[in-house]
Amino acid sequence: MTAVVDVLGWLDAVKDPEIPVLSIIDLGIVRAVRQDEGQVTVVITPTYTGCPAMGVIAQDISDTLRAHGVNEARIEIALAPAWTTDWMTERGREALRAYGIAPPVAGTCGALPASVACPRCGSARTGLISRFGSTACKALYRCDDCREPFDHFKCH
Amino acid sequence: MSLFDHVLSLGDNALILGQQLSALTGHGPVLEEDIATANIALDLVGEARLWLSLAGEIEGAGRSEDDLAFLRDEIDFRNVLLVEQPNGDFADTMARQFLFDAWHEALLAALCASADPRIAGIAGKCRKEALYHLSHSAGWVIRLGDGTAFSHDRMQQAVRNLWPYTGELFEADAGGTALIGANAGDIRPLWRQRVADTLARAALEVPADRWMQGGGRRGIHSEHMGRLLAEMQHIPRSHPGARW
Known part of the structure; x- marks a missing residue:
């Protein structure tokens, strides 16, 4: 059983690949973490629609969760409400x-x-x-x- | 126009203009503009991906965003003629961008009220980016229009040449009305106001409304479109399934 609070802590180690001092938590793109029956779902919202960093970030989230033993991670992209600084x-x-x-x-x-x-x-x-x-x-x-x-x- | 065609048209506008601006990467008049046009192209291609993915979902025939972008023929593209007009000189590029941005932002704002949450979601996201595009292109119209006699003439000529392609932006149809709960023509006053204000600040004349070109939204394109598509689609068509 993975606690949501643990996942949020791990995600704080995932950095924006273009601004490596900023974690994705600091950037405000992690909108929700859900956990149902062993599967962890991370809801993220894209910053800019064409931002090439988004693909890398999704991959980094999966890698980070896997490193903590979560193999069933799902990344969900939510467009609305639109990300804001x-x-x-x-x-x-x-x-x-x-x-x-x-x-x-x-x-x-x-x-x-x-x-x-x-x-x-x-x-x-x-x-x-x-x-x-x-x-x-x-x-x-x-x-x-x-x-x-x-x-x-x-x-x- | 069906809902599929309408969403396709939103995607095609962004895709074709994004492709046009991408061609300027490495060829901007100054470094900052090179970076700016590349960034705007990136936003537009990102927007196109969202609309084309949604169009594929609506169609329900299993076509992906890439299938729709790369494997359709000219007659199946639903973009307005304005976006396929050539980059020309920097005045042409910026005049095209400004006439488009002033409309694009207003359209996205209207689409935020769509009853379809998928459409409202994409519009809400892209509208924020469109606002920056508009302030950028309006700034260049003013700077060049109110610049030297030479830059003024070039910008006036660019606006005059592109004017016949602005009527098509407001062609109303039942599909669009259903989407935004309003007629496409309803955003015309806001567009006119924006264009008139910016051209006045740029010491430029608003061209008279004469014959307006149309057809892009029905798949009847100008001669520039074929070459543009050939360049954009050549790799995926010559090497189906190729990956980087």
């Missing part, structure tokens, strides 16, 4: 900042903020370079104080 944990936001990515700013979905705090020096004197950064979920900004470019995880 509001589901990202506070710990996840801090991990992003420490990694050099400015975390999402609530309420700016669809329209990017003119300036977001620089994750390196904290300056607010920053500007948008491009709405699309190294991946679809990020935009590229530049800090006018420390002169470094940085990624901003967009509100979604």
Whole structure:
């Protein structure tokens, strides 16, 4: 018998392959873990529809559960309600900042903020370079104080 | 149009435009735009996968998203003619994108109210991405339209050339009405408003509504479509079942 709380703990070790400091729990994509008669079902919601990381994440979940002796794992993809960056944990936001990515700013979905705090020096004197950064979920900004470019995880 | 055809049409629009933008990867005018168009292409292909999977499910004949994308002939594609128009120069690419995005986001917003939870779910997810596409393409229409005399003329010409392909976006049919509980023509005022506002900010004229092209949604495509499909489908058709 596998306890749901154990599964959640194991899943915290599964990282976003493109942002390895962020676990899938921190990212808020694990929506539910169910366990009926020996079968564990993990419900995840995709971040971006075309995100290539989703396939890798599903595989990593299966591998992780198997490593803990759960061979009957099922991954269920739920589209609705649509994933939002509001589901990202506070710990996840801090991990992003420490990694050099400015975390999402609530309420700016669809329209990017003119300036977001620089994750390196904290300056607010920053500007948008491009709405699309190294991946679809990020935009590229530049800090006018420390002169470094940085990624901003967009509100979604 | 049946429900199958309608969902197919949603998937085909995203697939064909995604394929067009993918062709620009490595050829963007600047690095940031190269990355942006690749990212938008990725979103659109992701959206196409969801609609085509659902279309296969509705059809119930065992066709997968890949079967529908790669093994259908031109006459069976249900995309609007706008998305198959060539990439042209950067003004053409961005004008096409803007005219599409302004409609696409409004359509997805309407589909969020669909009585079918599968359709509402896909629309709700993709709408968030479409909002970023729209702000990106509108930004370029304004920047180029209100830029130099040269960029202004190129953007005005692009909007003028693509205008006859915008009427088809609003062709109403019973299938679409059943899907969104409203007529496709109902989103036209919002689209017109968005286009008029952005073109005004871009110092561009809204072209007059004259003859409008149509037929894409019935499988009658322009001459660009055959070559596009040949490139997109060549590998899976020449090597059936091939895997990476």
